[in-house]
Amino acid sequence: MSLILYYHPLSSFCMKVLMALYENGTPFTPQIVNLMDETEAANLKSLWPIGKFPVLRDEARxxxxxxxxxxxxxxxxxxxxATRFIPDDADRALQVRLQDRFYDLYVQLPMQEIVGDRLRPADKKDPLGVEQARSRLLGVYDMIERDMMERDMAxxxxxxxxxFSLADCAxxxxxxxxxxxxxFGDHKHTAAYxxxxxxxxxxxxxxxxxxxxFRFFPKE
Known part of the structure; x- marks a missing residue:
């Protein structure tokens, strides 16, 4: 198979790409990366010097x-x-890309701030940062709830x-x-989505x- 995906199953951003691959049954070779292993981390950096996954390698191209x-x-x-992740229509494609960025930047990132804080030593915790991230998420939930209520009505x-599109993968x-x-609390339309x-x-x-x-996901 020409496609190789370097990833980890627990990573939320890797899940986004896996979902797209599975959606259409796209053949690929899975390559799980343990970032705690120096050799595996170095191999990933040789592909993408930033050192973050996922990274897709297309050997054929x-x-x-x-x-x-x-x-x-x-x-x-x-x-x-069969599932096209970016619509051909330019205006709808912009809507999909906007929603994709919305979920990555305003849901994923504050969620990761909270999770990241749980992994810090006790003397390095950032309670103010966590509270700010929680506040941002709750505000974003309100936006998603209104949007999903309208979509449910339609x-x-x-x-x-x-x-289904890239936005849903995100x-x-x-x-x-x-x-x-x-x-989510009372955000029932968000929960239904x-x-x-x-x-x-x-x-x-x-x-x-x-x-x-999932046992490695940090609890409070």
Whole structure:
């Protein structure tokens, strides 16, 4: 198989790319990376000097593709399947890309700030930073709730209308982990959207493969 994905099953950003690959049954070779292993971390940096996963290597085209949104769009362009992650219509494509950035920047990142703080030594904790991240998430939940309420009323199941897209690949792991660190509470339309995502076969497979690693997810 020409595609090799360097990733870890527990990583929310890796889940985003895995979901896209599984969605269309795109053949690839999985390469789990343990960043705590110096050799594996060095090998990853040889592909992408930033040293973060996921990274996709396309041996057939001689290309190395980092960054989740770019990876999914690359797959969509060069290895398309029944589900198209970026619409052909330019205006809808902009909406999809906006929602993708929204979930990455405003759900994933504050969630990761909270999780990262749990991994710090007791004398290095940042309670103010955690409280600010929680506040940002709650404000974002309000935005998602309003949007999903409108979509539910219109009969649209996904982030940008009736078609599953890149935006939903971004939303699934972001909301899954965010709900663990800052529960949705009364945001019932947001919870219903996450439930739809978890029932999607591609994301259900991602979660099943991640399950053995969930014990490493830091609790409070």
């Amino acid at each position: 001689g290309k190395t593709i980092p960054e989740t949104s770019i990876i999914v769009e690359y797959i969509d362009r060069h290895y398309p399947g 009969g649209d199941a996904w982030a940008v209308g009736s078609d 939303a699934a792991p972001a909301l899954f982990y965010a709900n663990k660190v800052v529960p 996450l439930d739809r995502l978890m029932q999607r076969p591609s994301f259900a497979r991602v979660l099943k493969e991640a399950k053995p690693y």
